[in-house]
Amino acid sequence: DAKTTQPPSMDCAEGRAANLPCNHSTISGNEYVYWYRQIHSQGPQYIIHGLKNNETNEMASLIITEDRKSSTLILPHATLRDTAVYYCIVSLRDSSYKLIFGSGTRLLVRP
Amino acid sequence: GAVVSQHPSWVICKSGTSVKIECRSLDFQATTMFWYRQFPKQSLMLMATSNEGSKATYEQGVEKDKFLINHASLTLSTLTVTSAHPEDSSFYICSARDSGRAPGELFFGEGSRLTVL
Numbered sequence: 001d002a003k004t005t006q007p008p009s010m011d012c013a014e015g016r017a018a019n020l021p022c023n024h025s026t027i028s029g030n031e032y033v034y035w036y037r038q039i040h041s042q043g044p045q046y047i048i049h050g051l052k053n054n055e056t057n058e059m060a061s062l063i064i065t066e067d068r069k070s071s072t073l074i075l076p077h078a079t080l081r082d083t084a085v086y087y088c089i090v091s092l093r094d095s096s097y098k099l100i101f102g103s104g105t106r107l108l109v110r111p
Numbered sequence: 112g113a114v115v116s117q118h119p120s121w122v123i124c125k126s127g128t129s130v131k132i133e134c135r136s137l138d139f140q141a142t143t144m145f146w147y148r149q150f151p152k153q154s155l156m157l158m159a160t161s162n163e164g165s166k167a168t169y170e171q172g173v174e175k176d177k178f179l180i181n182h183a184s185l186t187l188s189t190l191t192v193t194s195a196h197p198e199d200s201s202f203y204i205c206s207a208r209d210s211g212r213a214p215g216e217l218f219f220g221e222g223s224r225l226t227v228l
Contacts, residue, residue, distance in 0.1 A: 034215045043115075043204050043219030044155065087154070089215070097214035098145060099206075101155040 004088045004102050011108040018075040020105050022088030025069040032091045033064060034099065035073045037084040044087065044101075047073065078109045113139050115207050117220035124195055125228055132190045132223045134205030140185035141207035145217065146178075149202040161188045195227040 005023040012018040024033060035047040048055055048062045050071070055062045061074040075082055087104040091097055114137040124130050134144055142163045147155040159169045159180050167180035177199075179191040188207075192199050202224050206217040 032213070032215055038155075041202075041222070041224075043117075043206070043222050044217075045219065046216050049213055049215060091215040097208070098157060098160055099215055099217060100157060101147075103154050 004090055006086075006088055006102065006105045008103065009106040009108070011110055012078050013110050014080055015077055018078040018082065018107060018109070020073040020075075020086050020088075020107065021070065022073070023070045024088070024090050027068050027090050029068075033062070033071050034089045034091055035060070035062065036087045036089065036099075036101075037082075038087070038104075039081075039084045047086075049091075078107075080109050080111060083107060083109045113137075113207075113209050113212075113218045115141075115205065115218045115220040117203075117205055117223050119223060120221060121224040121226075123226045123228065126196055127194055129191055129193045130195055130225060132192075132203055132205075132225075134188045134190070134207070134220050136186045136207045136209075136218070139207075139209045139211070141188075142185060142210060143208045144182060144188040145206045145208075146180060146188075146190050147204045147206070149204060149222075155204060158190075192225065195225070197227045200225055200227045 034049040036044040038044040050062045064071045085104040085106050089099050116135045118133045144161040146158045149155045158173045159167045161167045161180050161182040163182045169175045182188040202222050204222045206219040
């Protein structure tokens with residue numbers, strides 16, 4: 001399974017864009033990139049996923065490089081409630097599609 | 112969106128007793144559910160994959176006789192921590208897959224915090 005590398009922590013000002021990077025240099029051609037976040041003492045929440053094209057939904061945008069070796073999650077206008085640990089996960093291409101969480105990035109949104 | 116509920120949200124038990132945690136998908140059928148545990152300030156660790164009507168598949172290092180998983184229906188999976196000890200104290204989180212969505216788009220429960228005295 002492809003591993004991911006994320007910075008342990010980041011911060012940004014409220015109202016500004018938060019750009020969270022993720023490296024997945026060993027990703028294979030049919031593996032997706034998933035992003036989840038976990039607010040303190042809660043279960044993780046799905047944010048977005050992509051294969052090779054950029055994706056956008058009501059929560060965030062996902063930018064995947066052309067070689068697919070890295071991606072960036074963008075929260076366009078971060079709020080205090082976006083303070084959480086953000087996990088970048090590459091899905092395993094087996095029948096169970098289980099998700100293996102790494103250490104993630106702790107994002108602190110400052111007032 | 113799809114909702115997954117866990118019960119109880121927190122439980123305190125004595126060492127040596129067994130504790131059952133339930134995970135329910137409230138508005139969709141989940142043929143596959145996953146159980147994770149999380150220690151303070153650490154990431155989630157996958158314990159097992161639970162498939163409806165069949166035996167769970169445990170990750171390496173997870174004792175199947177200690178962490179009993181039953182997935183008897185399409186909306187319910189249970190995790191029983193048998194003969195609990197203080198080192199089993201942790202945050203247990205389940206997740207479920209809605210077959211109508213992408214395979215990796217899981218819905219997580221609120222978690223169950225177990226404290227073993």
